[in-house]
Amino acid sequence: MNLFTAQDPTDVDRINAEPVNARRNRQPLYAARKKVFPKRAEGRFRRFKWIVMLVTLCIYYLSPWIRWDRGPYAPDQAILIDMASRRFFFFFVEIWPQEFYYVAGLLVMAGFGLFLVTSAVGRAWCGYACPQTVWVDLFLVVERFIEGDRNARMKLDAGPWTLDKIRKRLAKHAIWLVIGAATGGAWIFYFADAPTLAVSLFTGQAAAIAYTTVAVLTATTYVFGGLMREQVCTYMCPWPRIQGAMLDENSLVVTYNDWRGEPRARHARKVQAQGQATGDCVDCNACVAVCPMGIDIRDGQQLECITCALCIDACDSVMNKIGKPRGLIAYATLDEYAGNMNLATDNGHGPVQPNRIRTEDGGFVGTVRHFNWRIIFRPRVLFYAVLWISVGIAMLVHLGMRERLELNVVHDRNPQYVLESDGSIRNGYTLRMLNMVPAPRKVVLSLSGLDGATMRIAELGNKDGRSFTLDAAPDAATSLKVFVTLDPKAVKADGFLFVIEADDHSDRATYRAAFNAPGDAL
Amino acid sequence: MSDKHIDELSGVETTGHEWDGIRELNNPMPRWWVWTFYATIVWAIAYAFAYPAIPMISSATKGYLGFSSRAELQQDLDHAKLGQAQLHEMITAKSVEDIDADPTLREFAVSGGASAFKVNCAPCHGSGATGGPGFPNLNDDDWLWGGDLAAIQTTIAHGVRYETDPDTHVSEMPAFGEILDLNQTRQVAAYVWSLTGTPSDPALAVAGKQVFMDNCAACHGDDAKGKVDMGAPNLADAIWLKGRGEDAVARQVMAPKHGVMPAWQGRLGETAVKELTVFVHSLGGGK
Numbered sequence: 001m002n003l004f005t006a007q008d009p010t011d012v013d014r015i016n017a018e019p020v021n022a023r024r025n026r027q028p029l030y031a032a033r034k035k036v037f038p039k040r041a042e043g044r045f046r047r048f049k050w051i052v053m054l055v056t057l058c059i060y061y062l063s064p065w066i067r068w069d070r071g072p073y074a075p076d077q078a079i080l081i082d083m084a085s086r087r088f089f090f091f092f093v094e095i096w097p098q099e100f101y102y103v104a105g106l107l108v109m110a111g112f113g114l115f116l117v118t119s120a121v122g123r124a125w126c127g128y129a130c131p132q133t134v135w136v137d138l139f140l141v142v143e144r145f146i147e148g149d150r151n152a153r154m155k156l157d158a159g160p161w162t163l164d165k166i167r168k169r170l171a172k173h174a175i176w177l178v179i180g181a182a183t184g185g186a187w188i189f190y191f192a193d194a195p196t197l198a199v200s201l202f203t204g205q206a207a208a209i210a211y212t213t214v215a216v217l218t219a220t221t222y223v224f225g226g227l228m229r230e231q232v233c234t235y236m237c238p239w240p241r242i243q244g245a246m247l248d249e250n251s252l253v254v255t256y257n258d259w260r261g262e263p264r265a266r267h268a269r270k271v272q273a274q275g276q277a278t279g280d281c282v283d284c285n286a287c288v289a290v291c292p293m294g295i296d297i298r299d300g301q302q303l304e305c306i307t308c309a310l311c312i313d314a315c316d317s318v319m320n321k322i323g324k325p326r327g328l329i330a331y332a333t334l335d336e337y338a339g340n341m342n343l344a345t346d347n348g349h350g351p352v353q354p355n356r357i358r359t360e361d362g363g364f365v366g367t368v369r370h371f372n373w374r375i376i377f378r379p380r381v382l383f384y385a386v387l388w389i390s391v392g393i394a395m396l397v398h399l400g401m402r403e404r405l406e407l408n409v410v411h412d413r414n415p416q417y418v419l420e421s422d423g424s425i426r427n428g429y430t431l432r433m434l435n436m437v438p439a440p441r442k443v444v445l446s447l448s449g450l451d452g453a454t455m456r457i458a459e460l461g462n463k464d465g466r467s468f469t470l471d472a473a474p475d476a477a478t479s480l481k482v483f484v485t486l487d488p489k490a491v492k493a494d495g496f497l498f499v500i501e502a503d504d505h506s507d508r509a510t511y512r513a514a515f516n517a518p519g520d521a522l
Numbered sequence: 523m524s525d526k527h528i529d530e531l532s533g534v535e536t537t538g539h540e541w542d543g544i545r546e547l548n549n550p551m552p553r554w555w556v557w558t559f560y561a562t563i564v565w566a567i568a569y570a571f572a573y574p575a576i577p578m579i580s581s582a583t584k585g586y587l588g589f590s591s592r593a594e595l596q597q598d599l600d601h602a603k604l605g606q607a608q609l610h611e612m613i614t615a616k617s618v619e620d621i622d623a624d625p626t627l628r629e630f631a632v633s634g635g636a637s638a639f640k641v642n643c644a645p646c647h648g649s650g651a652t653g654g655p656g657f658p659n660l661n662d663d664d665w666l667w668g669g670d671l672a673a674i675q676t677t678i679a680h681g682v683r684y685e686t687d688p689d690t691h692v693s694e695m696p697a698f699g700e701i702l703d704l705n706q707t708r709q710v711a712a713y714v715w716s717l718t719g720t721p722s723d724p725a726l727a728v729a730g731k732q733v734f735m736d737n738c739a740a741c742h743g744d745d746a747k748g749k750v751d752m753g754a755p756n757l758a759d760a761i762w763l764k765g766r767g768e769d770a771v772a773r774q775v776m777a778p779k780h781g782v783m784p785a786w787q788g789r790l791g792e793t794a795v796k797e798l799t800v801f802v803h804s805l806g807g808g809k
Contacts, residue, residue: 029552235554414650418661418806421759426661428806458804459625483806 011267012282012318015039017150017289019296021230021304035157036230036294038140039150039286043313052128053137060131061182064189070094073474074438081191087475093399094475096436098406105395109388116384118243120376122252122331126240126306132232133306135183135225136292139176146172150289176226177218184217230293234304244303247334250375254307255332256287256298259344260364262352264298277354280328286318287311287329297329336369343367405443405472405507406434407500416516425488425517431480433500435472442503443472445482449496450515453486469503484515491517606630614793618671622800635801638794642786651805655765656781662807664761667691668750669809675799679792681785682753690785693753698737699776706733711772714738717746717758722768 019025020034027034068078068091075082080089088095088103095102117124126133146168147153156165188210189197200206201214224232233240247253261281265271268278281298288296290310295302297311315329343365344352357368412428420426435441446467447453454464458481472478482498496515501508527536529547536545551559570576573585609630613621621627640649646657653659663669667677677691684690698707712721713730721727735744741754748756755763763781764774787795802808 028550029554030550030556032553412650414648415652415659415661418652418659419760420662420807421664421756421761423760426806428661456806481804 011269012284012286012321014266014283015150015285015289017285019288019291019294019299021234021294022296022299023302024299033231034294036292037150037153037157038292038310039289039314040144041290041310041313043310043316045309045313049128049137049308049310053134056129056131056134057138061186064186064194068092070438073440075193077193079190080193083191094436094438096434099402102395102399105391109391109395112384112388112391114239115246116381116388118246119248119251119384120381122247122254123240123243123305123307126233126243127254127308130306132224132237133308135179135221136229138179139225139229140292142175142179143172146175173222173226176222180218180221180225181214183221184214187217188213230304233293233306240303240306248380249335249338250333250378250380252307252331252333252376253301254297254305254309254312254329255334255337256281256300256311256329257327257332257337257340258298258300259337259340259352259357260354261298261328263354279352279354280319280324282318282322284318286314290314301334330371332371333375336371336375339369403507403509404436405500405502405509406436407498407509407511408432408434409498409511409513411513411516417518419518420485423488424485425491425515426483426485427515429482429484429498429513431482431498431511433470433472433478433480435474435476435478438475440474441472443470443500444468444503445470445480446499446501447484447496448499448510449494450484450486450490450492452490453484453496453515456483456485457481470500486515486517488517491515610793613796618675618796618799618803621796622671622803628800628804631797631800632804634794635797635799635804638790638798639801642790643798646783651802653763656763656779658763659761660802660807661805662761663809664756664759665750665807665809666748666753666755666763669803669807671799671803671808673750674802674808675795677783678798678802679785679787679795682783683780684782684785687785687788691753694780695741695754695774695778697777702733702737702775706730707772707775709733710738711768711775714746714757714771715768718760718762719767 017039020036025034063079064077066078067076068089069076070089074087074094075089077089078091080087082089086097093102114125143153147156156168159165185201188201192210197206197210201210228236258279260279262279263277264281264283265276265278266283268282271278287298288311290313291297292308292310293304293306295304297305309331312329312331316326319326319328340357341352342348344354344357346353346356357365359365408431410430410432412430416427418426418428431445433443433445435443444467445455447455454466455468456462456464457468460468460470464485470478470480492515495512497510497512499508499510527538527545528534529536529545532547535548537548539546550556570583571585572587573589574582575585576583609627612627613631616624616627621631639647639651643651647653647660648657651660658664658666665673667673667682676689680687680689680691682691683693702710709726709730710733711730712723712726713728713734715721716724716727716730734742734746738746741752742748742757743754746757747759748754762770764770764779786798790798
């Protein structure tokens with residue numbers, strides 16, 4: 001180093017970091033992946049990401065263990081996808097397979113939610129909440145703990161296979177596999193009673209499908225989080241490409257502000273002493289070193305950037321050190337960035353000239369545009385918000401109004417009708433009565449219309465009547481064969497209703513059925 | 523192919539294939555593609571060893587795992603039979619009345635009986651048990667030999683006019699063509715039909731009543747409602763086994779036709795007969 005090193009506060013050590021996935025270094029697809037060794041970042045975005053990671057991991061691992069009392073006839077797990085008995089439980093909601101449209105509604109909401117978040121704050125999902133991001137972060141914590149930070153890891157990776165390297169690699173991959181197994185293990189608890197399954201899983205008593213699922217998810221977690229990492233986002237995930245189409249000039253993206261950074265200079269004072277203008281960027285490569293995607297944010301907006309904002313943290317700490325205002329790399333809109341670039345480059349007529357955006361005392365001129373939070377609440381975002389909330393409210397209203405009693409009726413196909421010895425006509429129906437609450441209920445079955453007709457039910461002693469009280473099993477479907485008999489003179493072409501109603505009048509269901517008779521009876 | 527040609531624009535080697543000046547670039551496959559391809563090869567080889575795969579002259583290689591879809595089906599069937607064994611035992615041990623009163627056994631017997639019916643009974647009685655001319659409809663409440671569970675069981679077990687079964691139901695209506703003259707036949711046919719519908723000539727029906735009392739009431743009863751123990755059909759209801767109308771009645775009076783039903787106990791065994799009984803009884807006409 002030269003004399004300036006000691007005197008020049010802008011002279012920070014340059015990290016020898018190569019953005020291996022930057023466009024200028026991009027290799028053909030058949031070349032082997034170049035490893036990325038992200039350096040640990042410190043700062044407000046990193047702190048926020050730790051919190052998001054903690055919260056999302058807690059939700060994922062702990063949710064199946066939450067208990068929710070539903071009485072003796074239903075499981076007490078708050079979130080349970082019960083494949084065997086085809087029920088989905090979510091706290092106070094119970095969904096039967098035919099109500100799967102609620103899940104479709106949730107997916108619609110998830111879709112609109114992603115649109116909403118993307119138009120409001122850009123690719124925040126990718127950068128903070130996506131499981132791929134969270135688990136890669138978790139895997140990196142393990143990697144750093146065992147092998148050290150960036151430089152140590154690079155050295156270890158390049159070095160020969162010593163006993164120490166073997167030991168470290170074994171430990172790292174072992175812990176990754178344990179995390180993978182825990183991830184897969186947590187997943188299956190959503191599909192069965194968690195405490196019971198946990199015991200049977202560890203005693204070797206669980207179903208083969210449980211072990212297979214754990215094995216598959218262990219493998220995918222290990223491969224995606226440990227080995228493939230950024231390649232999953234760049235090559236496998238469709239979402240970056242969809243979002244690429246969704247970003248507009250007002251979307252928030254992580255931006256390197258060329259207009260104040262350029263021309264970048266490693267020894268600013270020395271360069272300034274030679275009479276050349278310098279920007280704020282000291283070309284320390286800190287932003288490249290922390291990037292988990294292996295790119296250089298200073299190349300501008302690029303598909304690979306998941307907007308994790310770690311380069312903002314890295315740059316801000318350097319700006320703090322050299323006494324420059326933060327935000328050389330910052331969340332900015334393309335509109336704001338373009339405006340400032342036009343200002344700095346005289347509408348693109350020349351290179352960036354620092355004096356066009358700075359006052360004598362080093363501050364920014366008044367015409368420099370700064371980030372305004374109001375840009376988030378623009379019509380497009382509000383539109384998505386309204387759409388998202390509307391679907392949510394519609395679903396909640398529907399959920400609140402739905403009947404928990406359902407009736408399906410199948411008319412006998414063969415025979416369509418039977419002539420009885422007294423000349424009356426009999427039709428047979430199979431009733432399927434769905435009691436969708438986890439409690440046994442008394443249900444009154446009656447006929448509406450078809451005057452003069454009577455019902456007969458073998459299970460209730462074959463007595464003739466127009467109304468019967470039935471026992472509906474808790475949270476189950478009850479099938480019942482019902483015979484309806486009618487004098488052929490009273491047969492009418494229009495149908496009639498089977499009506500079931502809970503004896504406390506809380507729920508009611510009807511089914512329109514036809515009474516068939518030979519043509520000459522009508 | 524001997525001299526390598528590099529495409530000027532992309533800098534990529536070409537395969538040497540050329541069509542009208544268009545050359546094919548020789549780009550290597552992406553790495554993920556190549557590895558997936560290798561994985562499928564490994565999978566295919568392992569699969570060929572593990573499962574039946576290579577056709578030989580009379581069969582295929584058995585595979586290390588010895589998998590066979592036929593054996594798997596047999597296993598499933600054995601498993602299902604094992605699960606049903608207990609219910610079958612209970613059905614064998616209990617009377618049809620007790621089976622009908624037990625919801626679980628009833629459901630099992632009805633579905634078991636339904637499948638046995640499709641195989642053994644449907645050729646005559648029809649797949650919906652609706653019968654046809656000469657073959658009784660089992661859905662209605664008109665029973666030649668009785669419609670309660672025990673009576674139905676007896677009929678299925680021993681059949682009707684089935685010579686090799688000593689306990690079979692026997693009844694035979696004489697051919698009245700030799701006893702009654704044509705006019706009496708028309709009179710009695712008009713009377714019998716008047717019990718159900720409208721006779722062609724009311725005077726004939728009135729005259730027919732005496733003929734009926736003299737010749738038919740002994741078996742069919744004074745009220746013509748039949749006698750179950752004799753297998754004499756009810757002539758005063760809406761259901762006609764051999765055909766509706768005065769002419770059909772006259773034909774049956776002159777030269778009666780008699781149906782035959784086999785005895786099923788020996789062929790199907792008692793358990794299946796009980797299941798069939800509960801099924802037939804459940805069709806809606808059972809007493």
